[in-house]
Amino acid sequence: MGSSKPKSKTLDLPSAPDEVLVGAAREGDMAAFEELVARHRDKVYARAFSILRKEEDALDLSQEAWVKAWQRLGQFQGDASFLTWMTRITINLSLDRLRRRQRLQAESIEQMDEDFGGVERHLPVVTPNPTEGLERAELRARIDQAMAQLTWAHRTVLILHELEGLEYKEVAKRMGCSTGTIMSRLFYARRRLAALLQDLKAERSHDAQS
DSSP states (O other): OOSOOOOOEEEEEEESOOHHHHHHHHHHHHHHHHHHHHHHHHHHHHHHHHHOHHHHHHHHHHHHHHHHHEEEEEEEOSSSOHHHHHHHHHHHHHHHHHHHHHEEEEEEEEHHHHHHHHHGGSSOOOOOOOHHHHHHHHHHHHHHHHHHHHHHHHHHHHHHIISOOOOOOHHHHHHHHHHHHHHHHHHHHHHHHHHHHHHHHHHHHHHHHH
């Protein structure tokens, strides 16, 4: 335990390709992994922020993503770029956190209702446009719930193209597939998301009437 991890003595870190750095990091070269972090941390943070929309959460999740990447380096197959692999880790962690946040919010509202006999007494007495705020919050909740039900490929293509605003070719590069595949996935992802949102809207409408 007293011996330090090997350093990159012969490897020119700044000019080394990601694949070479990954190989060195697998052998315990922390300097090589730190170069990967320095090279891609802004992109990883941007991806997390695009989903979570909170700086503190995005920073925290970025750190979690890099820790998980270090632990799972042995699973990196090289069939896609290292950045694409990191993007997958980041998106999956971010979506998991969104689901936990949504679940905790729901549990918190239910607990308030049980403890105090109604959430309404905890709402602000005066709001500029309460209906608009509630509708926006309800729509956001429906979108998050529907997104959580999509496959990883469909969630990812929607996030990268719709939320990040990346073009088809850039999304294809990040996901390691052809532009045609991205266009096809996007078509089916949009259709699936629309169907899920319609189902959720119908469910909530039915619950409200019953």
